Amino acid sequence: MSATAxxxxxxxxxxxxxAARGRSRVPYLWVTIIAAFVxxxxxxxxxFIAWITIQTGWETASKLIxxxxxxxxxINTALLELCTIPLTIVLSVALAWLTERTDLPGARVWAWxxxxxxxxxxxxxxxxxxxxxxxLHGLAGGVLVSVLAYFPFLYLPIAAQLRRLDPAIExxxxxxxxxxxxxxFRAILPQLRLAxxxxxxxxxxxxxxxxxxxxxxxxxxxxxxIVDQFQSAFNGPxxxxxxxxxxxxxxxxxxxxxxxxGGERYARVGSGAARPADTRRLGWMIVPAxxxxxxxxxxxxxxxxxxxxxxxxxxxxxxWRIDLVGGAFGxxxxxxxxxxxxxxxxxxxxxxxxxxxxxxxxxxxEACHYYVGALPGVVVALALVTITVxxxxxxxxxxxxxxLAYVLLFLPRxxxxxxxxxxxxxxxxxxxxxxxxxxxxxxxxxxxxRLAAPGVAASTALVALGIxxxxxxxxxxxxxxxxxxxxxxxSLTSEIxxxxxxxxxxxxxxxxxxLTFLLYIQSRRAAGQ
Amino acid sequence: xxxLTIDAIRKSYGPTVALDAIDMTxxxxxxxxxxxxxxxxxxxxxxxxxxFETPDSGSLVLDGRALAGNGSLxxxxxxxxxxxxxxxxxxxxxxxxxxxxxxxxxxxADRDRRIAELMEMVELDGxxxxxxxxxxxxxxxxxxxxxxxxxLRPRLMxxxxxxxxxDTGLRDTMRRTVARVLRAAGTTAILVTxxxxxxxxxxDQVAVLRQGRLVQFGxxxxxxxxxxxxxxxTFLGEAILLDADIVSGRAxxxxxxxxxxxxxxxxxxxxxxxxxxxxxxxxxxxxxxEGPVGHVDDxxxxxxxxxxxxxxxxxxxxxxxxxxxKCVGFEIPGPGDLVRISVHGPAHVLAD
Numbered sequence: 090m091s092a093t094a095x096x097x098x099x100x101x102x103x104x105x106x107x108a109a110r111g112r113s114r115v116p117y118l119w120v121t122i123i124a125a126f127v128x129x130x131x132x133x134x135x136x137f138i139a140w141i142t143i144q145t146g147w148e149t150a151s152k153l154i155x156x157x158x159x160x161x162x163x164i165n166t167a168l169l170e171l172c173t174i175p176l177t178i179v180l181s182v183a184l185a186w187l188t189e190r191t192d193l194p195g196a197r198v199w200a201w202x203x204x205x206x207x208x209x210x211x212x213x214x215x216x217x218x219x220x221x222x223x224x225l226h227g228l229a230g231g232v233l234v235s236v237l238a239y240f241p242f243l244y245l246p247i248a249a250q251l252r253r254l255d256p257a258i259e260x261x262x263x264x265x266x267x268x269x270x271x272x273x274f275r276a277i278l279p280q281l282r283l284a285x286x287x288x289x290x291x292x293x294x295x296x297x298x299x300x301x302x303x304x305x306x307x308x309x310x311x312x313x314x315i316v317d318q319f320q321s322a323f324n325g326p327x328x329x330x331x332x333x334x335x336x337x338x339x340x341x342x343x344x345x346x347x348x349x350x351g352g353e354r355y356a357r358v359g360s361g362a363a364r365p366a367d368t369r370r371l372g373w374m375i376v377p378a379x380x381x382x383x384x385x386x387x388x389x390x391x392x393x394x395x396x397x398x399x400x401x402x403x404x405x406x407x408x409w410r411i412d413l414v415g416g417a418f419g420x421x422x423x424x425x426x427x428x429x430x431x432x433x434x435x436x437x438x439x440x441x442x443x444x445x446x447x448x449x450x451x452x453x454x455e456a457c458h459y460y461v462g463a464l465p466g467v468v469v470a471l472a473l474v475t476i477t478v479x480x481x482x483x484x485x486x487x488x489x490x491x492x493l494a495y496v497l498l499f500l501p502r503x504x505x506x507x508x509x510x511x512x513x514x515x516x517x518x519x520x521x522x523x524x525x526x527x528x529x530x531x532x533x534x535x536x537x538x539r540l541a542a543p544g545v546a547a548s549t550a551l552v553a554l555g556i557x558x559x560x561x562x563x564x565x566x567x568x569x570x571x572x573x574x575x576x577x578x579x580s581l582t583s584e585i586x587x588x589x590x591x592x593x594x595x596x597x598x599x600x601x602x603x604l605t606f607l608l609y610i611q612s613r614r615a616a617g618q
Numbered sequence: 619x620x621x622l623t624i625d626a627i628r629k630s631y632g633p634t635v636a637l638d639a640i641d642m643t644x645x646x647x648x649x650x651x652x653x654x655x656x657x658x659x660x661x662x663x664x665x666x667x668x669x670f671e672t673p674d675s676g677s678l679v680l681d682g683r684a685l686a687g688n689g690s691l692x693x694x695x696x697x698x699x700x701x702x703x704x705x706x707x708x709x710x711x712x713x714x715x716x717x718x719x720x721x722x723x724x725x726x727a728d729r730d731r732r733i734a735e736l737m738e739m740v741e742l743d744g745x746x747x748x749x750x751x752x753x754x755x756x757x758x759x760x761x762x763x764x765x766x767x768x769x770l771r772p773r774l775m776x777x778x779x780x781x782x783x784x785d786t787g788l789r790d791t792m793r794r795t796v797a798r799v800l801r802a803a804g805t806t807a808i809l810v811t812x813x814x815x816x817x818x819x820x821x822d823q824v825a826v827l828r829q830g831r832l833v834q835f836g837x838x839x840x841x842x843x844x845x846x847x848x849x850x851x852t853f854l855g856e857a858i859l860l861d862a863d864i865v866s867g868r869a870x871x872x873x874x875x876x877x878x879x880x881x882x883x884x885x886x887x888x889x890x891x892x893x894x895x896x897x898x899x900x901x902x903x904x905x906x907x908e909g910p911v912g913h914v915d916d917x918x919x920x921x922x923x924x925x926x927x928x929x930x931x932x933x934x935x936x937x938x939x940x941x942x943x944k945c946v947g948f949e950i951p952g953p954g955d956l957v958r959i960s961v962h963g964p965a966h967v968l969a970d
Contacts, residue, residue: 257704265770268695
């Protein structure tokens, strides 16, 4: 290569480098500013709790917090968590083990059926149970329905982790003289710790946040008590202080999970492809194993199915009033899609930064984006109600406030999907596009956006389907006249009109089925299958 | 004395036959390598010995005790056979010390002493004891895996490609360490590998497996020098295969008349020469001495070893008229040079 050619080449390289650096400075700055703004907004509910506590004053606050009612609610909440989570763990580990690692007949079908209860919103689960057993109530009823409604949240990560485990580790344990039971408890279970911790946290947070399920089953938790207070005297300090205790419970759960999880690494050590795991022969154990699966499916899917079919049969054609059901369906779909798009747009800057420019500041912003998803809908709604009533009344009960609540509640869901899809588009592709003469914006649009599009669509859908089944925040914030499937269902069941409520429940289940299937597919793909 | 007897072991997965009547006997204290290309069934055989797979038929006897066959089956955890797998399979949730002590009783009085002893045996520094597997290098992980398997003083140690995930330099070091440690412990070992050089240098008995069949079994030297067939010959190292007529103890081939091993049957056959049996000398002046001459067509320089492509200048025979010959040393001929080809030692006549 001649000297001049070399010079030309190196100067064009330098130009490219300068262009790349320039690009990375300015847009990243703007992206950072937007992400910082979203983080700030996501701190609003927590800031509200702090602000309201200070404003109420210590004396009033302590009077409202340290009273018998709060004690009762705390005991109820603790009992609910302590009974539900261990039961859910045992059930999920057993089901995951059976469907992933044994020769259970029809394992693939059982695996799918173990995820399917997610398609039924928790308050529809309790509606189904109350319809069949009107006497069901209190802690026992709450625990039963909670386990059935939420165990897939634990089943999914545990099953995915079981698929990822290196079977050579189990072989090693067996060659060191451990019998199959010892292998399970000493070599397999410890490696499921992360999945169990993460899934339990998710279940625990749902138990704290759920409203509809426990109202129907007549079991008082903080969420039901806050809504009660809110409905009798809205914006009263009593409800706000209860919300404060509820947030403290959430933070406590988050803290416990961090402690239990520890800073350990459970990934496979070493390189090379793991051999697919062997399936263990069940032998005579096949009978109890099948019985467990059949029983779980019967209780978690069979009961809602039977109830809904029965109510639909009793109601006949006249409960399908197109003006009512169709109206609620249309409104729900519109709200869900708009909310899904908004949440995705709001999460995009942070998701971009966390993939392309991870740093300490970015991690703090990211934590803000994620923590807000741990807050119960009732807390977010209460914060927005109080703030709009006290500071910006024109925004009270408007779509703007409702959408803000949706964005806050589902920000983490949007983040997770966006992050993975952006990470799938390596920055080298953008650089290659720019080297081929595209402007930075064109390069991003033609490579990263193009590659991330399916993932973005999927995460938007996840948020939209979350909104479809959202009850508490929608009840508290929706503008007058707005009725979603969930709120319409709720008002009908409150009037004990179980027959008329059935079509709304069916629509919610049908809308949720794709979500459930998506989760199932994603968890299999995450494990490389 | 026979330690492990593998008798007519068969295993199929659906229509695929993984192992087809494998017979093998292994002496106590010996080191055996099972070598074969991927898909040859070598790992399946190892897993059957370990007890992770059940043979369809055949029997397995270890030191007089039936492990499998005749209706009985001893499960893996009761066999007392140690195993070291490809990437160690260390328990990611346990420290190095706990990994090594995994098979020892939790409350054993001498547990800590035994762990320290094992770490020393595999040349692991004591400060590693508190580390986690992911903080170790590949070689260290394999040392931990070896120590863990040795903790229960197994009579038989299975090594499932334990060196293949390591870098070349480290691989040789580890192989020597493992051989030394096993010899010191008096443990019988079976190594499974697809690397023929590793098999030949590690073992005192080598079994060549191909498509589920045991093709050849014997000491490394015998296998290398006298492979049964073409595939085995080329699998175990570079080989020059020539068509020849065997007439009264000599092979008539493109390289002239070569000595063959005594007892070779007469007739058409394929003979094999190892590259180190052949020497090239620049033959510009020496046209009168014996042996064929040829012209160098191309030289592929490879540092210590070079491949020289020689065109044999003979017209009375058809193919092949090109030979690839490995040359060692610094007197490598250049393209176009006239070279003389001399052969040392007898040629090996392949059975088929």
